[in-house]
Amino acid sequence: MGAAADQLSRVFSALADPTRRDMVARLTLADATVNELAEPYDVSLQAVSKHLRVLEDAGLVSRRRDAQRRPVHLEAEVFDLMTKWIERYRRQAEERYRRLDDLLRTLSDDIEPMPPGQPPPPKGAPS
Amino acid sequence: MTMTTAHETEVTADPNVPLIRIVREFDAPVAKLYRAHTDPELLVQWQGPRSIQTRVERWDCRTGGSWRYVATQGDEEYGFYGSFHEVRPGEQIVQTFTFEGVPDGVALEKLAFEDLGGGRTRLVATSLCDSFEGRDAFLASGMEAGVNEGYSKLDELLSRI
Numbered sequence: 001m002g003a004a005a006d007q008l009s010r011v012f013s014a015l016a017d018p019t020r021r022d023m024v025a026r027l028t029l030a031d032a033t034v035n036e037l038a039e040p041y042d043v044s045l046q047a048v049s050k051h052l053r054v055l056e057d058a059g060l061v062s063r064r065r066d067a068q069r070r071p072v073h074l075e076a077e078v079f080d081l082m083t084k085w086i087e088r089y090r091r092q093a094e095e096r097y098r099r100l101d102d103l104l105r106t107l108s109d110d111i112e113p114m115p116p117g118q119p120p121p122p123k124g125a126p127s
Numbered sequence: 128m129t130m131t132t133a134h135e136t137e138v139t140a141d142p143n144v145p146l147i148r149i150v151r152e153f154d155a156p157v158a159k160l161y162r163a164h165t166d167p168e169l170l171v172q173w174q175g176p177r178s179i180q181t182r183v184e185r186w187d188c189r190t191g192g193s194w195r196y197v198a199t200q201g202d203e204e205y206g207f208y209g210s211f212h213e214v215r216p217g218e219q220i221v222q223t224f225t226f227e228g229v230p231d232g233v234a235l236e237k238l239a240f241e242d243l244g245g246g247r248t249r250l251v252a253t254s255l256c257d258s259f260e261g262r263d264a265f266l267a268s269g270m271e272a273g274v275n276e277g278y279s280k281l282d283e284l285l286s287r288i
Contacts, residue, residue, distance in 0.1 A: 085266050
């Protein structure tokens with residue numbers, strides 16, 4: 001679980017930056033070189049390279065070492081992994097709330113109105 | 128079991144702040160849903176996965192109150208505690224959440240109960256963690272418990288065939 005959380009953390013913090021999110025969004029359309037990626041931003045090429053390194057460390061993008069242009073490629077499966085983590089969490093919450101659905105159906109409708117600012121009447125100490 | 132009343136849970140992990148948002152609708156009026164969150168006897172019936180027993184040691188659900196419960200899975204015990212920061216019956220519960228295994232970590236949880244009319248309620252639960260690492264450990268722990276739950280279902284299935 002530690003390694004999973006670490007990777008998830010890197011992905012999320014890499015995506016916490018709006019410029020990096022924008023770069024990722026553009027890479028979903030097609031691979032691009034560093035120069036192409038840098039074009040729309042009013043920042044240095046070095047700054048763009050730094051953003052790319054963060055994305056690379058998170059496993060979100062890769063660059064082919066052999067090719068002359070070294071185009072940046074989006075690693076879509078990392079997104080799948082992230083989606084899978086959230087989906088598992090979601091499914092767990094859904095199971096919890098289905099238990100709550102069942103419980104709510106068994107509760108009677110006539111609940112004494114609660115006076116504002118007061119806790120509900122005590123039901124006896126929990127065992 | 129009919130699917131007509133199923134309202135699938137929505138989960139969002141915010142990319143800008145370490146926050147998890149859960150949205151779910153219920154076919155129950157606000158007062159009932161609220162009671163299922165504030166009455167510890169009811170709470171233990173739905174909160175943890177089936178493989179985990181929850182023992183509520185303190186559940187003083189009012190502004191300035193506090194809570195603690197212990198989750199037991201086999202021989203292992205995990206304690207959780209926090210304070211109720213702002214409790215407005217039928218409206219919202221704001222509380223802190225700490226896992227005793229990580230005593231320096233704290234999440235701020237907010238439960239908002241929205242009356243949809245016609246005896247239906249929308250619950251919006253947000254957990255604001257104090258770091259992205261903490262938030263992501265939350266998400267990853269969901270994964271682990273989900274796997275355990277899967278095994279317990281498999282056990283059940285195996286015992287029947």
